[in-house]
Amino acid sequence: MKHGTYNPGWLQYLTRLKKLKVTAINSQKNVAEWVSKLTNLQSLKFRSMSDQEVPDGYNRKTSYIKLGTLAEHRKLQDLYLPGKFPKGAIDIHFLPPNLTNLTLSLSRRGKDPMPVLGQLPHLNILRLFGDSYVGTQMTCLSGAFPKLRLLKLWKLPNIQEWTVEDAAMPCLRELEIRDCKNLIKPPQGLQNVTTLREMVLTNMEQSFREAVEGILKSSST
Template identity: 55%
Template sequence: MAQHSNLCSLYLLGSLPPANKLSSLLPSYLRKLTLSMLKLEEDTMPVLGQLQDLSILRLFADSYMGPRMTCVSGGFPKLRILKLWMLEKLKHWTVQDGAMPLLQELEIRRCDQLENSDGLQQLPNLNEVVLTNMPQSFVEKLRGSSGNNVFVKVNNWEFSRYQGK
């Protein structure tokens, strides 16, 4: 896929090689990337952060299976939107100083084990955080550390299965 220089949007569903080999597979000009059900055990953020034109990143259900995730300094220079959905084993997320300097919108949905996020207060352009079905302890920590310029919206949806006759 790396030779497809005109490819700007990609949705990958299923399995891929380990994270350290992703950089050789992904086109460098990607602007929108969605990963789902990849079950990667190695933190992909250092590799994905090297995609210089990436503006939207969506990590959906079971795309990452590790307990820690780190966005390294200098990574994701153009990222504006980040969505983390149903990363069930993620416990700690770190955003190093200088990572994601243009991030405006963050959505975290049903990351049930997520306990801590460090560095979000360092994101100068972050103005909206949407939390859906997140542990109350995480919501309170995030609200306490996000500052006054960030709008934090909390959704708690209860899903029930339709019982047809």
């Protein structure tokens, strides 16, 4: 949705939408309010762009996503949110309760997102893409991510330590780590994820690759 196309006169009747991709300029309040009423959604990509950049819309900067809670979106399973959030916006009460597929990017969170995201009982796929998290430490708590099968960590340049506590991610089968160049030490506790069958490491230090491969070999024997 481009700037100036929002028309509440007809959009308010589109309450049966199941799939929606929308770009709002400065997270327009009326667009966010409209999305909050679309409780039949099964898939949502919501992006907010700044109107202070190039007029034709190219190379705009991502602005704050000011969506209200999605807790009533019980049918929403696939959610992609590229953009920043006001402080404290992403918590377990904001996210759809039956979410199975979540992608975050550009949110630049300074607080470890894993303790919150790990509480999602049905989450099957998690993608943390470029600058979704800018902190240095990440911890998957014991019992977290009970149904997670696929985890992708892309372009998180500040992460230095990743801890996987016992009984975290008990169903994880695929792990992909790309361009997390400060993650030199292998994830502590990764050897306890005995379900892991496939790992892809791209643009990672050779020492990291060798250490992780050693962990996987030892855990499979």
